[in-house]
Amino acid sequence: MTPNPPKTSCLTCRLSDLCLPFGLQIGEIEALEIIIKIKRPLQINELLYSKDELCKSLYAVKSGSFRSYIINSEGMEQTIGFYLPGELMGLDALFQGRFSSSVDALETSSVCELPLARLTELCLQIPNLQHQLTRILSKEITTNHEQMILLGQSSAKVKVATFLLMLSKRYGALGYSNTAFNLSMRRHDIANYLGVSHETISRQLTVLGKENVITVKQRTVNIIELSLLKSIVEPCLTDSHNHND
Amino acid sequence: MTPNPPKTSCLTCRLSDLCLPFGLQIGEIEALEIIIKIKRPLQINELLYSKDELCKSLYAVKSGSFRSYIINSEGMEQTIGFYLPGELMGLDALFQGRFSSSVDALETSSVCELPLARLTELCLQIPNLQHQLTRILSKEITTNHEQMILLGQSSAKVKVATFLLMLSKRYGALGYSNTAFNLSMRRHDIANYLGVSHETISRQLTVLGKENVITVKQRTVNIIELSLLKSIVEPCLTDSHNHND
DNA sequence: CGTTGTTTTGACACTAGTCAATGGGTGTGG
DNA sequence: CCACACCCATTGACTAGTGTCAAAACAACG
Numbered sequence: 001m002t003p004n005p006p007k008t009s010c011l012t013c014r015l016s017d018l019c020l021p022f023g024l025q026i027g028e029i030e031a032l033e034i035i036i037k038i039k040r041p042l043q044i045n046e047l048l049y050s051k052d053e054l055c056k057s058l059y060a061v062k063s064g065s066f067r068s069y070i071i072n073s074e075g076m077e078q079t080i081g082f083y084l085p086g087e088l089m090g091l092d093a094l095f096q097g098r099f100s101s102s103v104d105a106l107e108t109s110s111v112c113e114l115p116l117a118r119l120t121e122l123c124l125q126i127p128n129l130q131h132q133l134t135r136i137l138s139k140e141i142t143t144n145h146e147q148m149i150l151l152g153q154s155s156a157k158v159k160v161a162t163f164l165l166m167l168s169k170r171y172g173a174l175g176y177s178n179t180a181f182n183l184s185m186r187r188h189d190i191a192n193y194l195g196v197s198h199e200t201i202s203r204q205l206t207v208l209g210k211e212n213v214i215t216v217k218q219r220t221v222n223i224i225e226l227s228l229l230k231s232i233v234e235p236c237l238t239d240s241h242n243h244n245d
Numbered sequence: 246m247t248p249n250p251p252k253t254s255c256l257t258c259r260l261s262d263l264c265l266p267f268g269l270q271i272g273e274i275e276a277l278e279i280i281i282k283i284k285r286p287l288q289i290n291e292l293l294y295s296k297d298e299l300c301k302s303l304y305a306v307k308s309g310s311f312r313s314y315i316i317n318s319e320g321m322e323q324t325i326g327f328y329l330p331g332e333l334m335g336l337d338a339l340f341q342g343r344f345s346s347s348v349d350a351l352e353t354s355s356v357c358e359l360p361l362a363r364l365t366e367l368c369l370q371i372p373n374l375q376h377q378l379t380r381i382l383s384k385e386i387t388t389n390h391e392q393m394i395l396l397g398q399s400s401a402k403v404k405v406a407t408f409l410l411m412l413s414k415r416y417g418a419l420g421y422s423n424t425a426f427n428l429s430m431r432r433h434d435i436a437n438y439l440g441v442s443h444e445t446i447s448r449q450l451t452v453l454g455k456e457n458v459i460t461v462k463q464r465t466v467n468i469i470e471l472s473l474l475k476s477i478v479e480p481c482l483t484d485s486h487n488h489n490d
Numbered sequence: 491c492g493t494t495g496t497t498t499t500g501a502c503a504c505t506a507g508t509c510a511a512t513g514g515g516t517g518t519g520g
Numbered sequence: 521c522c523a524c525a526c527c528c529a530t531t532g533a534c535t536a537g538t539g540t541c542a543a544a545a546c547a548a549c550g
Contacts, residue, residue: 094383138339144389152440195397
Protein backbone atom coordinates (compact mmCIF):
# COMPACT_ATOMS: atom_id res chain seq x y z
CA MET A 1 0.00 0.00 0.00
CA THR A 2 2.24 2.74 1.26
CA PRO A 3 5.28 3.33 -0.86
CA ASN A 4 7.49 2.85 2.21
CA PRO A 5 6.19 -0.12 4.15
CA PRO A 6 6.51 0.55 7.88
CA LYS A 7 10.00 -0.52 8.80
CA THR A 8 10.85 -1.54 12.31
CA SER A 9 13.57 0.68 13.65
CA CYS A 10 14.76 0.61 17.19
CA LEU A 11 16.69 3.80 16.48
CA THR A 12 13.55 5.84 15.97
CA CYS A 13 11.36 3.90 18.36
CA ARG A 14 10.63 6.06 21.36
CA LEU A 15 10.56 2.93 23.54
CA SER A 16 14.15 1.99 22.96
CA ASP A 17 15.30 3.34 26.30
CA LEU A 18 13.02 0.91 28.05
CA CYS A 19 13.42 -2.03 25.74
CA LEU A 20 16.17 -4.39 24.73
CA PRO A 21 18.30 -1.75 22.90
CA PHE A 22 18.90 0.19 26.10
CA GLY A 23 22.59 0.88 26.55
CA LEU A 24 23.62 -0.31 23.11
CA GLN A 25 25.76 1.59 20.61
CA ILE A 26 24.11 2.79 17.44
CA GLY A 27 25.86 0.14 15.39
CA GLU A 28 24.75 -2.54 17.80
CA ILE A 29 21.16 -1.39 17.63
CA GLU A 30 21.33 -1.55 13.86
CA ALA A 31 22.51 -5.14 14.09
CA LEU A 32 19.66 -5.91 16.45
CA GLU A 33 16.93 -4.39 14.38
CA ILE A 34 17.91 -6.43 11.35
CA ILE A 35 16.75 -9.60 13.06
CA ILE A 36 13.41 -8.16 14.16
CA LYS A 37 10.46 -9.62 12.33
CA ILE A 38 7.30 -7.68 11.67
CA LYS A 39 4.07 -9.32 12.69
CA ARG A 40 0.59 -8.16 11.80
CA PRO A 41 -1.19 -6.52 14.75
CA LEU A 42 -3.12 -8.77 17.09
CA GLN A 43 -6.80 -8.24 17.81
CA ILE A 44 -8.32 -8.23 21.26
CA ASN A 45 -8.21 -11.67 22.90
CA GLU A 46 -5.97 -12.99 20.16
CA LEU A 47 -3.31 -15.38 21.38
CA LEU A 48 0.34 -14.40 20.88
CA TYR A 49 1.56 -17.77 22.10
CA SER A 50 0.36 -20.46 24.42
CA LYS A 51 1.84 -22.46 27.25
CA ASP A 52 3.98 -25.47 26.34
CA GLU A 53 4.37 -24.23 22.78
CA LEU A 54 7.94 -24.35 21.45
CA CYS A 55 9.53 -20.93 21.91
CA LYS A 56 11.01 -19.78 18.63
CA SER A 57 10.95 -16.07 19.42
CA LEU A 58 10.77 -13.56 22.19
CA TYR A 59 8.39 -10.64 21.74
CA ALA A 60 8.59 -7.00 22.73
CA VAL A 61 5.39 -4.99 23.02
CA LYS A 62 5.35 -2.26 20.39
CA SER A 63 1.86 -0.93 21.08
CA GLY A 64 -1.17 -1.95 23.06
CA SER A 65 -1.05 -4.35 25.97
CA PHE A 66 -0.96 -8.04 26.75
CA ARG A 67 -1.80 -10.42 29.53
CA SER A 68 0.02 -13.59 30.47
CA TYR A 69 -1.82 -16.38 32.21
CA ILE A 70 -1.98 -20.09 32.80
CA ILE A 71 -4.89 -22.46 33.22
CA ASN A 72 -4.82 -24.15 36.60
CA SER A 73 -5.78 -27.71 37.46
CA GLU A 74 -9.38 -26.65 38.03
CA GLY A 75 -9.54 -25.20 34.55
CA MET A 76 -9.52 -21.58 35.76
CA GLU A 77 -7.43 -18.85 34.18
CA GLN A 78 -4.75 -17.41 36.42
CA THR A 79 -3.38 -14.07 35.32
CA ILE A 80 0.36 -13.80 35.91
CA GLY A 81 1.18 -10.39 34.53
CA PHE A 82 0.46 -7.53 32.18
CA TYR A 83 2.77 -6.18 29.52
CA LEU A 84 2.95 -2.61 28.28
CA PRO A 85 4.99 -1.16 25.38
CA GLY A 86 8.72 -1.72 25.65
CA GLU A 87 8.40 -4.83 27.77
CA LEU A 88 9.76 -8.23 26.79
CA MET A 89 7.53 -11.31 26.73
CA GLY A 90 8.56 -14.94 26.78
CA LEU A 91 11.54 -14.74 29.12
CA ASP A 92 10.19 -17.62 31.14
CA ALA A 93 10.68 -19.85 28.10
CA LEU A 94 14.45 -19.53 28.05
CA PHE A 95 14.69 -22.24 30.67
CA GLN A 96 12.99 -25.15 28.96
CA GLY A 97 12.64 -23.77 25.45
CA ARG A 98 8.87 -23.82 25.81
CA PHE A 99 6.60 -21.06 27.02
CA SER A 100 5.48 -21.61 30.58
CA SER A 101 2.48 -19.33 30.24
CA SER A 102 0.09 -18.12 27.55
CA VAL A 103 -0.17 -14.54 26.35
CA ASP A 104 -3.09 -12.80 24.70
CA ALA A 105 -3.80 -9.24 23.59
CA LEU A 106 -5.96 -7.04 25.80
CA GLU A 107 -6.65 -4.68 22.92
CA THR A 108 -5.47 -4.24 19.35
CA SER A 109 -1.72 -4.51 19.84
CA SER A 110 1.51 -5.04 17.99
CA VAL A 111 4.82 -6.67 18.80
CA CYS A 112 8.42 -6.84 17.64
CA GLU A 113 9.33 -10.46 17.14
CA LEU A 114 12.88 -11.48 18.07
CA PRO A 115 13.74 -14.89 16.64
CA LEU A 116 15.50 -16.71 19.43
CA ALA A 117 18.16 -18.41 17.35
CA ARG A 118 19.31 -15.18 15.79
CA LEU A 119 19.05 -13.31 19.07
CA THR A 120 21.22 -15.88 20.82
CA GLU A 121 23.73 -15.67 18.02
CA LEU A 122 23.77 -11.88 18.21
CA CYS A 123 24.25 -11.99 21.98
CA LEU A 124 27.51 -13.84 21.40
CA GLN A 125 28.72 -11.07 19.14
CA ILE A 126 27.45 -8.14 21.18
CA PRO A 127 28.30 -8.48 24.87
CA ASN A 128 26.28 -5.34 25.60
CA LEU A 129 23.19 -7.02 24.22
CA GLN A 130 23.77 -10.13 26.31
CA HIS A 131 24.28 -7.91 29.30
CA GLN A 132 21.06 -6.03 28.70
CA LEU A 133 19.13 -9.28 28.30
CA THR A 134 20.56 -10.50 31.59
CA ARG A 135 19.60 -7.24 33.26
CA ILE A 136 16.04 -7.54 31.99
CA LEU A 137 15.82 -11.10 33.29
CA SER A 138 17.14 -9.99 36.65
CA LYS A 139 14.74 -7.07 36.78
CA GLU A 140 11.85 -9.42 36.17
CA ILE A 141 12.97 -11.48 39.16
CA THR A 142 13.06 -8.40 41.39
CA THR A 143 9.63 -7.33 40.17
CA ASN A 144 8.28 -10.80 40.87
CA HIS A 145 9.61 -10.65 44.41
CA GLU A 146 7.78 -7.40 45.00
CA GLN A 147 4.63 -8.93 43.59
CA MET A 148 5.02 -11.96 45.85
CA ILE A 149 5.20 -9.74 48.90
CA LEU A 150 2.17 -7.79 47.73
CA LEU A 151 0.20 -10.98 47.21
CA GLY A 152 1.15 -12.48 50.52
CA GLN A 153 1.18 -9.59 52.94
CA SER A 154 -1.26 -6.96 51.81
CA SER A 155 -4.92 -6.17 52.23
CA ALA A 156 -7.20 -5.89 49.23
CA LYS A 157 -7.09 -2.12 49.42
CA VAL A 158 -3.31 -1.99 49.36
CA LYS A 159 -3.26 -4.44 46.48
CA VAL A 160 -5.57 -2.29 44.38
CA ALA A 161 -3.74 0.92 45.26
CA THR A 162 -0.40 -0.69 44.42
CA PHE A 163 -1.78 -1.93 41.14
CA LEU A 164 -2.91 1.55 40.16
CA LEU A 165 0.42 3.06 41.20
CA MET A 166 2.28 0.47 39.20
CA LEU A 167 0.28 1.31 36.09
CA SER A 168 0.75 5.01 36.78
CA LYS A 169 4.49 4.56 36.96
CA ARG A 170 4.72 2.43 33.86
CA TYR A 171 2.52 4.74 31.80
CA GLY A 172 4.49 7.70 33.08
CA ALA A 173 7.75 6.10 31.99
CA LEU A 174 6.24 5.68 28.54
CA GLY A 175 5.54 9.38 28.32
CA TYR A 176 1.80 9.04 28.87
CA SER A 177 -0.12 10.62 31.70
CA ASN A 178 0.56 9.01 35.03
CA THR A 179 -2.74 10.15 36.48
CA ALA A 180 -5.25 9.38 33.75
CA PHE A 181 -5.40 6.16 31.82
CA ASN A 182 -7.65 3.42 30.63
CA LEU A 183 -7.50 -0.06 32.06
CA SER A 184 -7.19 -2.41 29.13
CA MET A 185 -7.94 -5.42 31.32
CA ARG A 186 -11.17 -6.62 32.88
CA ARG A 187 -11.81 -6.47 36.61
CA HIS A 188 -11.63 -10.23 36.49
CA ASP A 189 -8.04 -10.12 35.21
CA ILE A 190 -6.95 -7.61 37.82
CA ALA A 191 -8.61 -9.72 40.50
CA ASN A 192 -6.81 -12.80 39.38
CA TYR A 193 -3.53 -11.00 39.20
CA LEU A 194 -3.91 -9.61 42.71
CA GLY A 195 -5.26 -12.79 44.24
CA VAL A 196 -8.67 -11.45 45.18
CA SER A 197 -12.21 -11.83 43.80
CA HIS A 198 -13.44 -9.51 41.09
CA GLU A 199 -16.15 -8.25 43.42
CA THR A 200 -13.42 -7.11 45.78
CA ILE A 201 -11.76 -5.14 42.99
CA SER A 202 -15.05 -3.38 42.29
CA ARG A 203 -15.60 -2.62 45.92
CA GLN A 204 -12.11 -1.29 46.53
CA LEU A 205 -12.25 0.92 43.46
CA THR A 206 -15.54 2.28 44.78
CA VAL A 207 -13.96 2.89 48.18
CA LEU A 208 -11.03 4.76 46.61
CA GLY A 209 -13.54 6.77 44.66
CA LYS A 210 -15.54 7.69 47.76
CA GLU A 211 -12.32 8.73 49.49
CA ASN A 212 -11.62 11.08 46.57
CA VAL A 213 -8.35 9.37 45.78
CA ILE A 214 -9.44 8.43 42.27
CA THR A 215 -12.40 8.57 39.95
CA VAL A 216 -13.38 5.46 38.04
CA LYS A 217 -15.89 5.15 35.26
CA GLN A 218 -15.75 1.76 33.63
CA ARG A 219 -12.24 1.33 32.35
CA THR A 220 -11.30 4.99 32.77
CA VAL A 221 -9.22 5.81 35.83
CA ASN A 222 -8.22 9.24 37.06
CA ILE A 223 -5.89 9.58 39.98
CA ILE A 224 -6.85 12.69 41.90
CA GLU A 225 -4.12 12.56 44.52
CA LEU A 226 -1.09 10.43 43.77
CA SER A 227 0.31 11.06 47.23
CA LEU A 228 -2.84 9.68 48.81
CA LEU A 229 -2.45 6.49 46.82
CA LYS A 230 1.14 6.26 47.93
CA SER A 231 0.21 6.74 51.55
CA ILE A 232 -2.16 3.79 51.29
CA VAL A 233 0.62 1.62 49.96
CA GLU A 234 3.30 2.68 52.41
CA PRO A 235 1.48 3.73 55.55
CA CYS A 236 4.73 4.30 57.43
CA LEU A 237 6.50 6.55 54.99
CA THR A 238 3.43 8.72 54.77
CA ASP A 239 3.05 12.41 54.27
CA SER A 240 6.37 14.05 55.13
CA HIS A 241 7.92 14.20 51.66
CA ASN A 242 5.19 13.23 49.29
CA HIS A 243 4.72 16.44 47.41
CA ASN A 244 5.98 15.38 44.07
CA ASP A 245 7.63 12.22 42.94
CA MET B 246 46.03 -27.87 59.35
CA THR B 247 45.33 -30.49 56.73
CA PRO B 248 48.16 -31.04 54.29
CA ASN B 249 45.72 -30.58 51.41
CA PRO B 250 43.44 -27.69 52.21
CA PRO B 251 39.92 -28.43 50.95
CA LYS B 252 39.87 -27.44 47.31
CA THR B 253 36.69 -26.45 45.59
CA SER B 254 36.07 -28.69 42.63
CA CYS B 255 32.91 -28.60 40.58
CA LEU B 256 34.08 -31.79 38.91
CA THR B 257 33.79 -33.83 42.07
CA CYS B 258 30.93 -31.88 43.58
CA ARG B 259 27.83 -34.03 43.55
CA LEU B 260 25.71 -30.92 43.06
CA SER B 261 27.17 -29.98 39.72
CA ASP B 262 24.23 -31.37 37.80
CA LEU B 263 21.96 -28.91 39.55
CA CYS B 264 24.28 -25.97 39.73
CA LEU B 265 25.94 -23.61 37.30
CA PRO B 266 28.25 -26.24 35.71
CA PHE B 267 25.27 -28.20 34.35
CA GLY B 268 25.77 -28.92 30.66
CA LEU B 269 29.36 -27.72 30.51
CA GLN B 270 32.32 -29.63 29.06
CA ILE B 271 34.99 -30.82 31.47
CA GLY B 272 37.42 -28.17 30.26
CA GLU B 273 34.79 -25.49 30.74
CA ILE B 274 34.06 -26.62 34.26
CA GLU B 275 37.76 -26.46 35.03
CA ALA B 276 37.83 -22.87 33.81
CA LEU B 277 34.83 -22.09 35.98
CA GLU B 278 36.17 -23.58 39.16
CA ILE B 279 39.34 -21.54 38.94
CA ILE B 280 37.40 -18.38 39.63
CA ILE B 281 35.50 -19.80 42.60
CA LYS B 282 36.56 -18.34 45.91
CA ILE B 283 36.39 -20.27 49.13
CA LYS B 284 34.60 -18.63 52.01
CA ARG B 285 34.59 -19.78 55.57
CA PRO B 286 31.31 -21.41 56.58
CA LEU B 287 28.56 -19.16 57.86
CA GLN B 288 26.94 -19.69 61.24
CA ILE B 289 23.22 -19.67 61.85
CA ASN B 290 21.66 -16.24 61.33
CA GLU B 291 24.88 -14.91 59.85
CA LEU B 292 24.35 -12.54 56.96
CA LEU B 293 25.74 -13.52 53.56
CA TYR B 294 24.87 -10.16 52.07
CA SER B 295 22.32 -7.48 52.63
CA LYS B 296 19.95 -5.47 50.50
CA ASP B 297 21.37 -2.47 48.65
CA GLU B 298 24.92 -3.72 49.14
CA LEU B 299 27.08 -3.60 46.02
CA CYS B 300 27.04 -7.03 44.39
CA LYS B 301 30.59 -8.18 43.77
CA SER B 302 29.81 -11.89 43.64
CA LEU B 303 27.06 -14.42 43.14
CA TYR B 304 26.92 -17.33 45.56
CA ALA B 305 26.01 -20.98 45.14
CA VAL B 306 24.92 -22.96 48.16
CA LYS B 307 27.46 -25.70 48.87
CA SER B 308 25.92 -27.02 52.07
CA GLY B 309 23.25 -25.99 54.53
CA SER B 310 20.46 -23.58 53.65
CA PHE B 311 19.73 -19.89 53.37
CA ARG B 312 16.82 -17.52 53.50
CA SER B 313 16.36 -14.34 51.49
CA TYR B 314 14.22 -11.54 52.82
CA ILE B 315 13.62 -7.84 52.83
CA ILE B 316 12.50 -5.45 55.54
CA ASN B 317 9.24 -3.75 54.63
CA SER B 318 8.18 -0.19 55.35
CA GLU B 319 6.72 -1.28 58.71
CA GLY B 320 10.07 -2.73 59.71
CA MET B 321 8.89 -6.32 59.39
CA GLU B 322 10.94 -9.07 57.77
CA GLN B 323 9.42 -10.49 54.61
CA THR B 324 10.82 -13.84 53.56
CA ILE B 325 11.18 -14.14 49.81
CA GLY B 326 12.72 -17.55 49.35
CA PHE B 327 14.81 -20.40 50.65
CA TYR B 328 17.98 -21.76 49.08
CA LEU B 329 19.20 -25.34 49.22
CA PRO B 330 22.51 -26.80 47.98
CA GLY B 331 23.20 -26.24 44.30
CA GLU B 332 21.05 -23.12 44.08
CA LEU B 333 22.33 -19.73 43.00
CA MET B 334 21.85 -16.65 45.16
CA GLY B 335 22.08 -13.02 44.13
CA LEU B 336 20.54 -13.22 40.66
CA ASP B 337 18.25 -10.33 41.48
CA ALA B 338 21.32 -8.12 41.74
CA LEU B 339 22.30 -8.44 38.10
CA PHE B 340 19.82 -5.72 37.23
CA GLN B 341 21.07 -2.81 39.28
CA GLY B 342 24.39 -4.19 40.49
CA ARG B 343 23.10 -4.14 44.04
CA PHE B 344 21.35 -6.89 45.96
CA SER B 345 17.63 -6.34 46.14
CA SER B 346 17.22 -8.61 49.14
CA SER B 347 19.23 -9.80 52.12
CA VAL B 348 20.31 -13.39 52.68
CA ASP B 349 21.21 -15.12 55.93
CA ALA B 350 22.10 -18.68 56.89
CA LEU B 351 19.40 -20.88 58.43
CA GLU B 352 22.02 -23.24 59.84
CA THR B 353 25.78 -23.67 59.58
CA SER B 354 26.23 -23.44 55.84
CA SER B 355 28.84 -22.91 53.17
CA VAL B 356 28.87 -21.29 49.75
CA CYS B 357 30.90 -21.12 46.57
CA GLU B 358 31.60 -17.49 45.79
CA LEU B 359 31.59 -16.48 42.12
CA PRO B 360 33.20 -13.07 41.63
CA LEU B 361 30.92 -11.27 39.22
CA ALA B 362 33.60 -9.58 37.16
CA ARG B 363 35.39 -12.83 36.45
CA LEU B 364 32.13 -14.69 35.90
CA THR B 365 30.98 -12.13 33.35
CA GLU B 366 34.32 -12.36 31.61
CA LEU B 367 34.13 -16.13 31.55
CA CYS B 368 30.61 -16.04 30.15
CA LEU B 369 31.96 -14.19 27.13
CA GLN B 370 34.46 -16.98 26.52
CA ILE B 371 32.16 -19.90 27.27
CA PRO B 372 28.79 -19.56 25.54
CA ASN B 373 27.57 -22.68 27.32
CA LEU B 374 28.16 -21.00 30.65
CA GLN B 375 26.27 -17.91 29.56
CA HIS B 376 23.49 -20.12 28.33
CA GLN B 377 23.28 -22.00 31.59
CA LEU B 378 23.19 -18.74 33.55
CA THR B 379 20.36 -17.51 31.35
CA ARG B 380 18.49 -20.77 31.88
CA ILE B 381 18.84 -20.46 35.63
CA LEU B 382 17.54 -16.88 35.51
CA SER B 383 14.60 -17.99 33.40
CA LYS B 384 13.88 -20.91 35.70
CA GLU B 385 13.75 -18.55 38.64
CA ILE B 386 11.13 -16.50 36.81
CA THR B 387 8.99 -19.57 36.17
CA THR B 388 9.32 -20.63 39.80
CA ASN B 389 8.32 -17.15 40.92
CA HIS B 390 5.22 -17.30 38.76
CA GLU B 391 4.17 -20.54 40.39
CA GLN B 392 4.76 -19.01 43.79
CA MET B 393 2.67 -15.98 42.84
CA ILE B 394 -0.25 -18.19 41.93
CA LEU B 395 0.13 -20.14 45.15
CA LEU B 396 0.16 -16.93 47.18
CA GLY B 397 -2.81 -15.45 45.44
CA GLN B 398 -5.15 -18.32 44.83
CA SER B 399 -4.66 -20.97 47.48
CA SER B 400 -5.97 -21.73 50.93
CA ALA B 401 -3.62 -22.00 53.89
CA LYS B 402 -3.79 -25.77 53.76
CA VAL B 403 -2.80 -25.92 50.09
CA LYS B 404 0.01 -23.47 50.75
CA VAL B 405 1.48 -25.60 53.51
CA ALA B 406 1.07 -28.84 51.54
CA THR B 407 2.71 -27.23 48.50
CA PHE B 408 5.56 -25.99 50.62
CA LEU B 409 6.23 -29.47 51.99
CA LEU B 410 6.03 -30.99 48.52
CA MET B 411 8.43 -28.41 47.18
CA LEU B 412 10.96 -29.24 49.89
CA SER B 413 10.40 -32.94 49.30
CA LYS B 414 11.15 -32.52 45.62
CA ARG B 415 14.24 -30.39 46.17
CA TYR B 416 15.68 -32.69 48.81
CA GLY B 417 14.91 -35.66 46.59
CA ALA B 418 16.79 -34.08 43.70
CA LEU B 419 19.77 -33.64 46.01
CA GLY B 420 19.81 -37.34 46.77
CA TYR B 421 18.34 -36.97 50.24
CA SER B 422 15.12 -38.56 51.41
CA ASN B 423 12.05 -36.95 49.92
CA THR B 424 9.82 -38.08 52.77
CA ALA B 425 11.86 -37.30 55.88
CA PHE B 426 13.70 -34.08 56.48
CA ASN B 427 14.30 -31.30 58.94
CA LEU B 428 12.94 -27.83 58.43
CA SER B 429 15.86 -25.48 58.84
CA MET B 430 13.56 -22.47 58.98
CA ARG B 431 11.24 -21.26 61.71
CA ARG B 432 7.47 -21.39 61.43
CA HIS B 433 7.62 -17.65 61.27
CA ASP B 434 9.77 -17.76 58.12
CA ILE B 435 7.51 -20.30 56.43
CA ALA B 436 4.50 -18.17 57.37
CA ASN B 437 6.05 -15.08 55.89
CA TYR B 438 7.03 -16.91 52.76
CA LEU B 439 3.52 -18.30 52.28
CA GLY B 440 1.72 -15.11 53.19
CA VAL B 441 -0.06 -16.43 56.28
CA SER B 442 0.42 -16.03 60.03
CA HIS B 443 2.76 -18.34 61.89
CA GLU B 444 -0.16 -19.60 63.95
CA THR B 445 -1.80 -20.74 60.74
CA ILE B 446 1.32 -22.73 59.82
CA SER B 447 1.23 -24.46 63.18
CA ARG B 448 -2.45 -25.23 62.85
CA GLN B 449 -2.19 -26.57 59.32
CA LEU B 450 0.74 -28.78 60.22
CA THR B 451 -1.34 -30.12 63.09
CA VAL B 452 -4.26 -30.75 60.73
CA LEU B 453 -2.02 -32.63 58.29
CA GLY B 454 -0.74 -34.65 61.23
CA LYS B 455 -4.25 -35.54 62.41
CA GLU B 456 -5.13 -36.60 58.87
CA ASN B 457 -2.13 -38.94 58.92
CA VAL B 458 -0.56 -37.25 55.94
CA ILE B 459 2.58 -36.32 57.84
CA THR B 460 4.10 -36.43 61.27
CA VAL B 461 5.70 -33.32 62.68
CA LYS B 462 7.77 -33.00 65.80
CA GLN B 463 9.36 -29.58 66.02
CA ARG B 464 11.50 -29.19 62.93
CA THR B 465 11.32 -32.87 61.96
CA VAL B 466 8.87 -33.70 59.20
CA ASN B 467 7.93 -37.14 57.95
CA ILE B 468 5.67 -37.48 54.97
CA ILE B 469 3.56 -40.59 55.45
CA GLU B 470 1.71 -40.48 52.14
CA LEU B 471 3.20 -38.36 49.39
CA SER B 472 0.18 -39.02 47.20
CA LEU B 473 -2.14 -37.63 49.87
CA LEU B 474 -0.10 -34.46 49.98
CA LYS B 475 -0.30 -34.21 46.22
CA SER B 476 -4.04 -34.69 46.23
CA ILE B 477 -4.38 -31.72 48.56
CA VAL B 478 -2.41 -29.56 46.17
CA GLU B 479 -4.11 -30.66 42.97
CA PRO B 480 -7.66 -31.60 43.96
CA CYS B 481 -8.69 -32.18 40.36
CA LEU B 482 -6.00 -34.59 39.35
CA THR B 483 -6.88 -36.59 42.44
CA ASP B 484 -8.00 -40.11 43.04
CA SER B 485 -7.03 -42.22 40.06
CA HIS B 486 -3.83 -43.38 41.73
CA ASN B 487 -4.54 -42.39 45.31
CA HIS B 488 -5.84 -45.47 47.06
CA ASN B 489 -6.64 -44.01 50.41
CA ASP B 490 -8.15 -40.61 50.78
C1' DC C 491 17.73 -23.35 86.17
C1' DG C 492 16.32 -19.14 84.76
C1' DT C 493 16.05 -16.64 80.35
C1' DT C 494 14.84 -16.29 75.82
C1' DG C 495 13.03 -17.64 71.53
C1' DT C 496 9.94 -20.82 69.24
C1' DT C 497 5.78 -23.40 68.73
C1' DT C 498 1.21 -24.70 69.93
C1' DT C 499 -3.49 -23.91 71.18
C1' DG C 500 -7.73 -21.30 72.21
C1' DA C 501 -11.11 -17.44 71.78
C1' DC C 502 -12.72 -13.93 69.14
C1' DA C 503 -13.02 -10.47 65.37
C1' DC C 504 -12.90 -9.17 60.82
C1' DT C 505 -11.51 -9.26 56.06
C1' DA C 506 -12.69 -10.88 51.92
C1' DG C 507 -15.05 -14.86 49.37
C1' DT C 508 -19.38 -16.72 47.72
C1' DC C 509 -23.89 -16.44 46.09
C1' DA C 510 -27.36 -13.82 44.08
C1' DA C 511 -29.59 -10.04 41.92
C1' DT C 512 -29.24 -5.85 39.21
C1' DG C 513 -27.50 -2.53 36.03
C1' DG C 514 -24.69 -0.86 32.05
C1' DG C 515 -22.41 -1.54 27.55
C1' DT C 516 -21.60 -3.46 23.34
C1' DG C 517 -22.55 -6.12 19.43
C1' DT C 518 -25.52 -8.86 16.37
C1' DG C 519 -29.23 -9.97 13.70
C1' DG C 520 -33.80 -9.36 12.35
C1' DC D 521 -32.81 1.04 14.20
C1' DC D 522 -34.42 -1.49 17.79
C1' DA D 523 -34.50 -5.76 20.58
C1' DC D 524 -32.20 -9.19 22.46
C1' DA D 525 -28.32 -11.51 24.28
C1' DC D 526 -24.08 -11.62 26.34
C1' DC D 527 -20.42 -10.00 28.94
C1' DC D 528 -18.83 -7.06 32.35
C1' DA D 529 -19.31 -4.44 36.54
C1' DT D 530 -21.58 -3.22 40.76
C1' DT D 531 -23.87 -3.90 45.05
C1' DG D 532 -25.92 -6.42 49.00
C1' DA D 533 -26.32 -10.27 52.36
C1' DC D 534 -24.24 -13.83 54.52
C1' DT D 535 -20.34 -16.65 56.10
C1' DA D 536 -15.99 -19.29 55.99
C1' DG D 537 -11.35 -18.88 56.62
C1' DT D 538 -7.59 -16.43 58.75
C1' DG D 539 -5.59 -12.91 61.43
C1' DT D 540 -4.96 -11.09 66.01
C1' DC D 541 -4.38 -11.34 70.77
C1' DA D 542 -3.28 -13.92 74.74
C1' DA D 543 -1.52 -17.69 77.30
C1' DA D 544 0.92 -21.75 77.93
C1' DA D 545 4.06 -25.53 76.64
C1' DC D 546 8.38 -26.61 74.91
C1' DA D 547 13.26 -26.37 73.55
C1' DA D 548 17.76 -24.31 73.48
C1' DC D 549 21.36 -21.85 75.71
C1' DG D 550 24.26 -19.90 78.75
